Amino acid sequence: MKSTLKKLLPFAVVGVISGATTVGTLQYFNHDSDNTDQSYFTKSASNVSFAGMNSAAVGDDFVKAAKTTVPAVVTIKNYQSRTANRASEQDLFDFFFGDPFGGRGQQRQRQQQQTPDNMPSGMGSGVIISPDGYIISNNHVVAGANKLEVVLSNKKSYIATLVGTDPNTDISLLKIEEKGLPYLNFANSDNIEVGQWVLAVGNPLGLNSTVTAGIVSAKGRGIGILKSEGKAANPIESFIQTDAAINPGNSGGALVNTNGDLIGINSAIQSTTGYYQGYGFAVPSNLARKIIEDIKKFGIVQRGFLGVQSLDLSNDMQIALYNREKKTNIKPGSGVYVIGFGDNSGAEDAGIKTGDIITKIDNTPVTDYADLSVAIGSKRPGDKVVVTYLRNGKENTATVTLRDQKGGTSTRTKADLSVSEKIGAEFEPLNERVKTNFGLNSGVVAKNVAEGGEIAKIGIVDNYIIMEINGKPVNSQKDVEKILDKYSGNVSVKFVDGYGQIYTRGFKMP
Template identity: 70%
Template sequence: MTMRNTLKKLIPYAVVGVMSGATTFGAFNYFNVKNHDSDFNYFAPKTSDAKYASFNMAGVGDDFVKAAKMTVPAVVSIKNFSNKKSRTSDQDMFDFFFNPFGGNPRQQQQAPPPNMPTGMGSGVIISPDGYIISNNHVIAGATKLEVVLSNKKSYVANLVGTDPTTDIALLKIEEKGLPYLNFANSDNVEVGQWVLAVGNPMGLNSTVTAGIVSAKGRSIDLLSQQSKSPIESFIQTDAAINPGNSGGALVNPNGELIGINSAISSKTGYYEGYGFAVPSNLARKVVEDIKQFGLVQRGFLGVVPLDLSDERTVAAYNQQKKSNLKSGDGVYLIEVADKGGAEDAGLRTGDIITKVDNTAVSSYYDLSFAVGSKRPGDKVAVSYLRNGKQSTVNVTLKDQTGGTSLRSKADLSVTEKIGSEFEPLSEKFKTDYGLTSGVIAKNVQDGSEMSKIGIVDNYIVIEVNGKPVNSQKDIEKILQGYSGNVQVKYVDEMGRITTRGFKMP
């Protein structure tokens, strides 16, 4: 077989990101064989340009062109307007999503110019009537969201709902007949397959980059910065993703949506080879819940887990509890909640979960994805080790209140709507700190109204809508059936008294 025939067979499979380098190297070898008595030829002559360009086209095929034409019109730019200070122009809301492992000294906090967005990102149209999926961190803190289509037409978007645990948000614009993308089954995505990333990085609208799927089920402990119970099972890709790509589309060569681009691993804040996308199956489930119920329906096992794959966590646990747990695959149950699904099924403290349905559980993130992508009332087969013996039980998942029914916002209690529970202060505490009223905030939910105004666990709420509160019932009485603006006066950990408000959901 000649060198020329060998090149024709091999080059079409070369990675797009290094295609130009591969063809140059091939040209060097080919022409060096022909001219072995002459000096080295580091560049192919111009007469060969067309031939090697055709090799490039054979490598990527028409699929990329077709996929790009389908995807670009369905990917939008999202401008976040808020009252807070912005980071460098054309960067996403939370730059740690693009820089989880290092600092970017270039980023400076600065006041935004008038009528300028404090952050920018991307989104994907998923229905012809204007539903748009994006990242929660792209829209966080917005007082106004502006959506700009690829044809430059602009709309003010309504925020339908968010889910910090998956970093997904759903928006809506009032329009019909829009181009949109279909969700693909992300379970069928294979490591090594071609993908395109489409978004608006660094102010460059409708940018298309290509790469492959580098890994699946990747967890990078990223969403724990905005959620106490995150679900991470990212698709990792080497398609170039930069600030502004957040919320954009990761598609297969058929132009089908397989993921929502969310983050890169970088020491500088810019692309260094590793991008991460929320898989489409998880994103679709969140969107369907928000559209149908107004909130995400998430199932829980009812356990306190310990990730055995994290050696440092295991070592810390052993030191604290004077135990001798060994690190490895699986999730060790530190505690099983009373009347939870796990307890009902017979799981006990000390069991090690190794599998949920058909998903092997090697770490906490495997468990959170397998269970968190289900709804209350769903049943899952949980395989576990107890005293070295493998067993499997069926567990009926419950919500955080212990129920198995799907609920809408109308079914929620006042404290569930605002995202916090409350415990009364003792009279001695009030006397010692000069308070005449107050309750302690407990179990403040990620992304809740209380969380948005800066309240975390153990802050003291002293008034709601100008009325003193001394129990959870007081707050429920004030806000039951109320639909206006809520004013909350609270005391933080430094003893500072703050009043902030939100619209009652």
């Protein structure tokens, strides 16, 4: 017994010294913080030994993955004009992460933005996905930029070209002119499992090349962030949820497995403070890869539509509200309930009817709307999908040819786009009362202004009045199209903001 105690004594002494050192260090760094919960730190310190048990293999995996990932993750600096681009618009940082000063969701006046021209208006992260300089990030990281600077982990800096964006998935593609760059390979995000280890790599809170670890805590998560922001006309949300710490600045960064393969693009957190509270969300790599392949090949995203109006049976509140409004008795459950069809619906033509419950797409289970949106959103017009559905309790299948929003079944390029699609806005005639109030002889009202579009980049939002384009008065959508159709030069736009101030700004026609 004595010999055993003698053997254990050195370990006990080391344990006591380590514990005392930990507590002493914490008290030293926090002696000025009277409100600090010291019991929290004590509990955290006492749990360190448990957290370290049997972790050598996992730690080794983390080191390998971090060494692979860090060189391929970049900082993206978003430079905007010194004069505010938008009045009374919610700041993107606040929208995705909350206002750290306590005003989350407030509409702020940005007419007198004080950011100097040589300072970025915002910063995020990006991931190099090819040795010749293609970089994937979030749409909200690059939105509204006049200039995008990319800084590598080795501190080399480049001015990037914005190749394209997709607000519906919050994905963007950039390009820098360089060769032989470190890059990450896409993994098949369909193969990830809840509970598996992942790393989030990015540049949060100004801290470059930060690596955090956690697990996949859920898949196919829809949190409504893209829809509620209002700029995504047909949002696709099927996020990977993780408890790896993600903070402002992580947006556009990498979520990788323990091999260092890219399984997601970090996009948002769910928080009441604007900072990490336990859950982050990433766009799955399969969806992100499809988006950037479309942008590279066609210049625009090719989006197939099933053509159904639906209810998410997993959403009890949505079902209850629909039942109350329509006097129906639809029961909550699993799947997506068809309540109607859009114009030129491929699903309706294939024999699907109102009241059917969609349960699978190409044998992939559909338990909620997020599953359906990503299954269809990863397809292109003209693709065929096998839809499994329940009708009166009996399982049926139908082969549906997906269409675009105009009913077409073929892919399009930028050259096929209308003027409104190219510049990112539609226009309505200005009524005589408004003309009189503003003292105008001409003008159209901007509508459905797309975030990241050319019209948005020069500071125009919904309901601003455009007086002239290229020095010519405009009074209708047709006037705008006539001036800009097949035009490829610089465009000058004279417009009135919501405060009656007149600006003239320009962009290059896409």
